[in-house]
Amino acid sequence: MSRDTKLILCPVNLRHAKSDYGAYEEAIAMAKRRGAKLLVATVAPEFERNLNIRDSKGFWGDELKKFLAAHPAEGVEMEAVVRTGAVHRQIVKLADERNVDVIVMESANPKVQDYLLGTTASHVVTHAKCSVYVVRS
Template sequence: MYSTILVPIAFEEGRDSSAALDIAKALLAPGGTITALHVIEEVPSYASTYLDESLIVEARKSVMHALAAKLGDHKDVTPHVVTGHSGRTILEEAGRMGADLIVIASHRPGLQDYFLGSTAARVVRHAKCCVHVIR
């Protein structure tokens, strides 16, 4: 059983966050915590100079509401939204919170994944804790 579980949530089509949350709950030790993490990709600096700060704040609020809605009946899961590069930021957040398990959903690998690697593959290769991958 695990006491601190991180579940990265992507809003992409075909990612089953519900299954990842169910598995996290099944592996959770009594008194443990589950955090659902969504990473907003950073806007490149050449584009961010043209964006109004209020637009960025509103977009972040919208993402937080979408994450809360995606959690649905999982009321005991803490939603968390950060900005950064997906693979690196998931690993940083896992380290920051002292996660002992990451439960991450992954798509079936395509040809491009063999050359570039998916976010889940990066997390598996570099995590300092256990990783459970859902397909």
């Protein structure tokens, strides 16, 4: 029996989005196939390493808008969200708060090779109450 998918969460790491956004493309395709809404999220750090960024949440919100404008999801209802804090915790928390049906995310930081799940994906897979679809980068 197939589950009814209404909401898909796709966290995007904007620091690597220029070179690696396969999970985002997969989430769009899944949302189209299932007629689901797509929730695209990024997580801003609580303490920004770049001291020129005074409003981390605002800066990453603008970057997310630019990313979505450059990679439109034709025919998919979409919402963008910016959270602040630890990435792995915020993804799980957002999924719980919004009753997400499935999370579609990258497997690892682009520096990690082939067979390892990144710590973020590993935490999300372990702690999320919904299904998690991990896309190898």
